[in-house]
């Protein structure tokens with residue numbers, strides 16, 4: 001671990017933004033610390049100053065505004081599990097939170113920390129991608145919204161600029177004719193890094209035809225991604241078993257997994273096809 005790091009505890013958001021502006025590339029936001037403290041200890045991250053956001057109430061909370069569910073960047077994974085708006089409108093995100101790490105980590109880990117860390121296996125990313133989420137980046141000078149899909153650009157790479165923090169995440173409230181399903185495959189049932197995580201959302205029109213789909217995958221490519229070819233196949237059709245199987249095959253084809261200690265690339269591709277098929281089938285069942 002580095003020996004000399006300055007730790008700042010701003011009292012409010014304005015103070016935090018001033019510190020981040022003043023320190024620029026040398027100022028690193030600190031939230032739950034469940035990633036960054038481990039990286040500092042292991043010498044994988046260098047920073048001169050940490051700006052602790054963990055106690056800022058401006059970054060906490062979940063509410064509904066203008067057709068969106070808005071989640072403060074500092075919201076913890078435990079808070080996602082417990083919040084009624086997430087249960088009512090973003091069940092796939094709740095399920096991902098429920099399967100995330102262990103209770104101790106979930107009580108500290110934040111949604112923004114998970115997305116900014118941009119691990120290929122970040123578990124909040126697939127459900128948020130399937131729900132068409134955007135992230136709000138804030139600096140002293142400006143605020144901007146970016147689609148989550150564009151925000152994560154590669155393995156541990158994002159569009160976050162020095163001086164910025166992730167203030168919030170928002171997702172359009174899904175219609176009543178929508179349903180979703182989520183699953184995480186790990187080497188054990190709890191406290192496991194994902195071998196694969198997958199989230200699907202479907203919306204049917206009044207005639208029962210597929211109006212909108214989100215199929216998102218984690219841990220099987222350099223970054224969590226949407227399987228657009230699979231989604232396009234479903235558009236405007238009745239979601240029967242053969243079509244679902246073909247969409248799942250296309251999702252597997254779009255994945256670019258690697259061999260690692262948790263599984264081979266071939267195994268992961270196979271699991272993508274099986275998982276996406278099951279999740280789409282489950283979501284269709286809910287809407288019957």
Ligand SMILES: Cc1cc2nc3c(=O)[nH]c(=O)nc-3n(C[C@H](O)[C@H](O)[C@H](O)COP(=O)(O)OP(=O)(O)OC[C@H]3O[C@@H](n4cnc5c(N)ncnc54)[C@H](O)[C@@H]3O)c2cc1C
Pocket residue numbers: 028029030031032033034035036037038053073074099100101102105108109110111112113114115116117121122123124160164165166167191192193194
């Ligand atoms: C034992 C263990 C188990 C884990 N299990 C899982 C798991 O199952 N699934 C999973 O996805 N992850 C897992 N993780 C990884 C980690 O817990 C998550 O990625 C967590 O969400 C990170 O959030 P944090 O608040 O702790 O981030 P921190 O460690 O505080 O920060 C992570 C990164 O995000 C930046 N950051 C934090 N907040 C902001 C903000 N508001 N604006 C801008 N930048 C910000 C920091 O500068 C840093 O670069 C695990 C970690 C541990 C130690």
